[in-house]
Amino acid sequence: MKHVKTIDTIFRSDLHESDTEYDETMDAVTAAHIATYKADGCVVLRGVLPTDLVHSIAQGVEKNLVAPSEWSNDYTPKDSGGRFFDDYVSWKRIPEYGDAALGGVLPAIAGALMGTRTPRFFHEHVLVKEPGTSTPTPWHHDDPYYGIEGLNNVSLWIPLDPIPSSIALRCIRGSHRLPRRFIPNRFIDDSPYVADAHGFELFPSEEELESLGDTIVCDVEPGDVVAFHFRTLHSAPGTTAHPLRRRIVSFRYVGNDVRWATRPWKTSPPFESLGLNDGDELDNDRFPLIAL
Numbered sequence: 001m002k003h004v005k006t007i008d009t010i011f012r013s014d015l016h017e018s019d020t021e022y023d024e025t026m027d028a029v030t031a032a033h034i035a036t037y038k039a040d041g042c043v044v045l046r047g048v049l050p051t052d053l054v055h056s057i058a059q060g061v062e063k064n065l066v067a068p069s070e071w072s073n074d075y076t077p078k079d080s081g082g083r084f085f086d087d088y089v090s091w092k093r094i095p096e097y098g099d100a101a102l103g104g105v106l107p108a109i110a111g112a113l114m115g116t117r118t119p120r121f122f123h124e125h126v127l128v129k130e131p132g133t134s135t136p137t138p139w140h141h142d143d144p145y146y147g148i149e150g151l152n153n154v155s156l157w158i159p160l161d162p163i164p165s166s167i168a169l170r171c172i173r174g175s176h177r178l179p180r181r182f183i184p185n186r187f188i189d190d191s192p193y194v195a196d197a198h199g200f201e202l203f204p205s206e207e208e209l210e211s212l213g214d215t216i217v218c219d220v221e222p223g224d225v226v227a228f229h230f231r232t233l234h235s236a237p238g239t240t241a242h243p244l245r246r247r248i249v250s251f252r253y254v255g256n257d258v259r260w261a262t263r264p265w266k267t268s269p270p271f272e273s274l275g276l277n278d279g280d281e282l283d284n285d286r287f288p289l290i291a292l
């Protein structure tokens with residue numbers, strides 16, 4: 001893990017404000033986890049998922065690979081080994097995703113970390129790197145890709161294979177508190193969606209990124225969960241020298257402060273507004289509200 005100076009970030013009092021009183025902490029999530037999540041924008045929960053849930057999500061991934069959605073991507077460069085596949089928003093047609101997303105331990109973890117008894121499911125996102133995939137997941141934060149505004153949110157990144165530090169998810173500690181938002185880059189070639197946009201800046205250079213905070217490297221096993229904020233800067237290496245598959249699914253949840261927003265680019269996932277206007281709650285069966 002590299003160590004670089006921690007930036008003196010601006011504390012935003014509205015960041016992670018609890019939606020409601022949530023005084024009981026479920027077993028998997030301790031007060032220390034919640035404090036780490038708020039401070040770092042990233043926390044690893046070890047051994048919190050039952051084996052049958054991990055197996056079921058993995059079965060869902062196999063179904064997803066056989067029958068990708070129209071929104072799936074393949075980022076594998078021509079003439080290179082491995083394969084980098086992603087897809088999202090398949091939870092209605094793949095019951096293993098829907099069951100995991102809407103009941104049991106995942107929404108409970110999301111609710112505990114966000115401090116709400118009514119987490120709203122946003123979508124799932126599967127990213128599979130087969131052995132020998134050269135393409136990294138480039139540095140980015142997720143929030144600008146989405147057509148929503150709001151600071152109470154969490155992605156639960158679920159590994160389905162052992163993920164050693166050499167290929168593990170990297171998160172920049174505390175980057176969710178930076179008062180900066182970056183124009184999304186395309187995963188295929190790391191090029192920006194647009195050249196400029198009000199309220200957003202082009203993605204920083206590697207050198208500048210290193211000055212933004214420590215890099216947390218999340219080596220994990222199946223059963224673990226990495227929880228990170230939509231504004232946390234993160235990346236993951238390719239798997240060129242890794243002999244195994246690297247399958248993960250991120251289940252994304254939002255709190256009650258989140259509202260629909262239009263972006264100056266096609267969002268990812270490319271949800272249509274379907275009657276939602278800027279400032280509206282995501283009150284729509286595409287984004288189910290869960291009662292814990």
Ligand SMILES: O=C(O)CCC(=O)C(=O)O
Nearest residue numbers: 127137142157236248250
């Ligand atoms: O696992 C990866 O390669 C990246 C995951 C990611 O970017 C996400 O879940 O938002």
